[in-house]
Amino acid sequence: MADEQKPEGSQQPPPAAKPAAPKPAAPAPKPPATMAATPWTSEMARDLKERFGERVKETSTYLGQNFIVTTPDGAIPVLEYLKLEADFDYLVDITAVDWPKRADRFDLVWVVYSFARNERVRIKTCIFDGFKPPTAVGAHLTANWLEREVFDMFGIEFDGHPDMRRILMPDEWSGHPLRKDYSILQQDQRWVQENLGIESGQ
Amino acid sequence: MVKLLRKIFLVDLFTGLMVTFRNQRPKYIYTEQYPGERPKVAERYRGAPRLNINPENGETLCISCNLCALACPEGLIVVTSERNEQTKRKDLTTFTYDTSRCMFCGLCEDACPVDALELTQDFELATYTREGQIWDRQMLEEGPRPTPYKC
Amino acid sequence: MPDSTFLDSTELVLNMGPQHPSTHGVLRVILKLDGEKVMGTSCVIGYLHRGVEKIAENRTWAQFNPYVDRMDYVAAVSNGLGYCLAVEKLLGVEAPPRAQAVRVILTELNRIASHLVWLGTHALDIGAITPVFYCFREREEALNIFEKYCGARLTTHAFRIGGLLYETYDGFEREVKAFCKMFPPKVDEYEELLTNNRIWAGRLKNVGVLTADECKEYGVTGPVLRAAGVKWDLRKAQPYSGYEKYDFEIPTRENGDTYDRYIVRMREMRQAVRIIEQAVEGMPEGPIMGKVPKVIKPPVGEAYVSIEAPKGELGYYVVSDGSVQPYRVRVRPPSFVNLQALDRMVRGGLVADVVAVIGTLDIVLGEVDR
Ligand code: SF4
Ligand code: SF4
Numbered sequence: 001m002a003d004e005q006k007p008e009g010s011q012q013p014p015p016a017a018k019p020a021a022p023k024p025a026a027p028a029p030k031p032p033a034t035m036a037a038t039p040w041t042s043e044m045a046r047d048l049k050e051r052f053g054e055r056v057k058e059t060s061t062y063l064g065q066n067f068i069v070t071t072p073d074g075a076i077p078v079l080e081y082l083k084l085e086a087d088f089d090y091l092v093d094i095t096a097v098d099w100p101k102r103a104d105r106f107d108l109v110w111v112v113y114s115f116a117r118n119e120r121v122r123i124k125t126c127i128f129d130g131f132k133p134p135t136a137v138g139a140h141l142t143a144n145w146l147e148r149e150v151f152d153m154f155g156i157e158f159d160g161h162p163d164m165r166r167i168l169m170p171d172e173w174s175g176h177p178l179r180k181d182y183s184i185l186q187q188d189q190r191w192v193q194e195n196l197g198i199e200s201g202q
Numbered sequence: 203m204v205k206l207l208r209k210i211f212l213v214d215l216f217t218g219l220m221v222t223f224r225n226q227r228p229k230y231i232y233t234e235q236y237p238g239e240r241p242k243v244a245e246r247y248r249g250a251p252r253l254n255i256n257p258e259n260g261e262t263l264c265i266s267c268n269l270c271a272l273a274c275p276e277g278l279i280v281v282t283s284e285r286n287e288q289t290k291r292k293d294l295t296t297f298t299y300d301t302s303r304c305m306f307c308g309l310c311e312d313a314c315p316v317d318a319l320e321l322t323q324d325f326e327l328a329t330y331t332r333e334g335q336i337w338d339r340q341m342l343e344e345g346p347r348p349t350p351y352k353c
Numbered sequence: 354m355p356d357s358t359f360l361d362s363t364e365l366v367l368n369m370g371p372q373h374p375s376t377h378g379v380l381r382v383i384l385k386l387d388g389e390k391v392m393g394t395s396c397v398i399g400y401l402h403r404g405v406e407k408i409a410e411n412r413t414w415a416q417f418n419p420y421v422d423r424m425d426y427v428a429a430v431s432n433g434l435g436y437c438l439a440v441e442k443l444l445g446v447e448a449p450p451r452a453q454a455v456r457v458i459l460t461e462l463n464r465i466a467s468h469l470v471w472l473g474t475h476a477l478d479i480g481a482i483t484p485v486f487y488c489f490r491e492r493e494e495a496l497n498i499f500e501k502y503c504g505a506r507l508t509t510h511a512f513r514i515g516g517l518l519y520e521t522y523d524g525f526e527r528e529v530k531a532f533c534k535m536f537p538p539k540v541d542e543y544e545e546l547l548t549n550n551r552i553w554a555g556r557l558k559n560v561g562v563l564t565a566d567e568c569k570e571y572g573v574t575g576p577v578l579r580a581a582g583v584k585w586d587l588r589k590a591q592p593y594s595g596y597e598k599y600d601f602e603i604p605t606r607e608n609g610d611t612y613d614r615y616i617v618r619m620r621e622m623r624q625a626v627r628i629i630e631q632a633v634e635g636m637p638e639g640p641i642m643g644k645v646p647k648v649i650k651p652p653v654g655e656a657y658v659s660i661e662a663p664k665g666e667l668g669y670y671v672v673s674d675g676s677v678q679p680y681r682v683r684v685r686p687p688s689f690v691n692l693q694a695l696d697r698m699v700r701g702g703l704v705a706d707v708v709a710v711i712g713t714l715d716i717v718l719g720e721v722d723r
Contacts, residue, residue: 111685141570176408
């Protein structure tokens with residue numbers, strides 16, 4: 001159980017990288033080891049491809065879990081389509097993953113579930129820092145707090161969100177803690193000193 | 203009609219009171235009179251740490267391999283050692299364990315290859331100072347001395 | 354002569370919490386009131402934010418395991434199970450059958466313990482003092498089993514990635530069986546105290562109604578969803594850890610009010626006992642640890658794994674970049690999502706109902722804020 005802090009570059013090659021569709025569609029300078037995902041072919045995947053054309057970039061499966069990669073503007077239409085036409089009426093989660101080395105810095109992930117089909121699908125899209133993805137509140141009310149959390153933690157602002165405020169961190173906090181360039185010991189010194197009356201929170 | 207009668211005779215109230223009175227039996231008393239009566243904790247209980255010593259010669263069992271310090275998620279164990287020129291082995295010099303940050307998860311105990319570090323059944327860890335929470339090698343080997351209470 | 358504000362029926366803004374006994378932790382609810390009527394609410398959360406997801410990125414996969422217990426601390430075993438299953442999915446290993454059976458037993462015991470805390474505190478909020486003592490007494494029995502099994506009562510760290518670290522102790526089966534025998538009569542006792550109690554029913558019936566459609570819209574899961582009539586439980590829908598082997602029912606009710614949620618949870622405790630009985634009866638022999646390398650290094654990839662925690666769907670979205678540390682661990686906390694529906698449930702009700710609804714949502718602020 002070594003606790004060495006491994007920098008980004010020193011990864012091992014994936015043990016069994018099948019010659020399948022590579023995950024990061026963005027033109028990253030040196031793509032890191034890729035996820036060994038296999039294409040997902042089903043009626044729904046074909047349907048999506050037909051209906052959304054270019055906007056659905058990829059439909060794949062990894063470890064038996066299906067996901068759809070879309071362009072940034074395609075995610076919400078896909079989400080709406082899945083809700084209205086395919087019974088995916090339960091938005092489980094919205095989250096993001098930060099890849100600071102990539103040009104399109106964030107992976108934005110929606111997880112939806114269908115009670116009728118008992119099926120779970122992830123929708124993924126890559127966005128650059130500063131891009132304002134459209135909100136999903138129109139389709140699912142759950143998205144309200146979930147998007148606020150993504151904004152709080154990553155600084156991704158959702159366009160059209162009714163109440164884009166921080167949710168877990170204090171409102172005046174500066175910085176977005178789950179970005180990779182935010183160190184675990186980092187804090188908003190000014191906020192801590194002003195509001196807590198102590199030198200440092202450490 | 204039945205409903206009305208139930209209402210008049212307060213049936214639901216009495217069923218509730220029945221339960222209450224049933225539980226008044228001294229047999230059901232559950233409260234422990236701590237600290238007069240100390241609970242017996244389980245054998246696997248993860249409490250105060252202890253650094254075991256060899257009962258025969260009083261030497262520490264620890265081989266200063268540092269595995270516990272690496273396994274700890276909080277990084278609160280610090281092991282320093284000195285290389286012994288004669289035996290070519292590492293001798294333990296200091297061992298500090300900051301119980302104030304410990305969450306008693308037991309990962310350090312699992313990592314220890316010689317069972318030198320152990321989490322014992324001792325659960326009384328309160329002290330008056332923050333510094334008192336940082337245990338040095340002597341305290342780890344001999345154990346803390348809690349104030350005995352008389353009741 | 355009263356001044357004009359006296360007759361003025363403007364709204365009153367009332368601050369409830371963060372230090373309020375009936376908000377079950379450090380939850381602050383800002384209530385907009387018109388007399389006794391709630392016109393709107395807004396929740397302020399984050400007081401207990403510890404950055405669990407950030408901590409994950411700075412620990413190894415195994416080291417993060419004890420931290421998940423500290424999210425939903427009344428159901429720590431469920432949290433641990435979800436995390437272990439997620440990492441096992443990434444690694445492509447499965448816990449051996451014996452480990453799975455022990456996991457099921459402990460998780461169900463934990464479900465009972467969690468529901469008992471809920472019942473006790475909820476009843477306390479409504480004004481019934483007695484149940485809390487009884488509930489905590491029975492919970493003690495479950496916690497004693499945890500303590501004997503893994504050495505801790507609350508933040509158990511009971512499971513390891515790939516299986517279990519501890520073999521069951523001598524008398525584990527006997528004690529679990531004794532618990533199963535002891536417990537159902539106790540549930541009868543709680544029901545005697547509460548189910549037909551007129552005050553209890555009067556305070557809970559038709560309070561905080563959430564219909565099935567609203568539940569889906571708000572992403573509300575767990576007993577709240579089942580009380581609205583949706584027969585959905587992840588243990589049945591997408592079984593994990595061998596739940597497909599056990600025979601149990603999913604209790605549901607139609608109205609989706611606070612009283613129905615109470616009934617659903619009471620029945621769930623009985624079903625949990627049923628599962629434990631079956632699991633302990635047919636406990637297979639064999640190893641308790643799967644084939645997991647000493648240094649856990651999942652291949653590059655991602656997975657979303659969720660389990661039915663006592664409070665609803667608890668999901669873990671884990672991303673690995675092939676190193677010893679998680680690249681990202683996202684927790685989908687049921688309490689956080691369920692709490693969002695609070696506004697819908699209390700709007701138009703009375704102030705006293707807010708207390709009942711917060712209780713019935715069964716939130717744990719450690720999980721809401723993480
Ligand atoms: S019990 Fe856990 S937190 Fe405490 S020292 Fe050991 S590994 Fe570290
Ligand atoms: S793991 Fe055991 S032997 Fe190694 S340094 Fe720690 S206490 Fe000593």
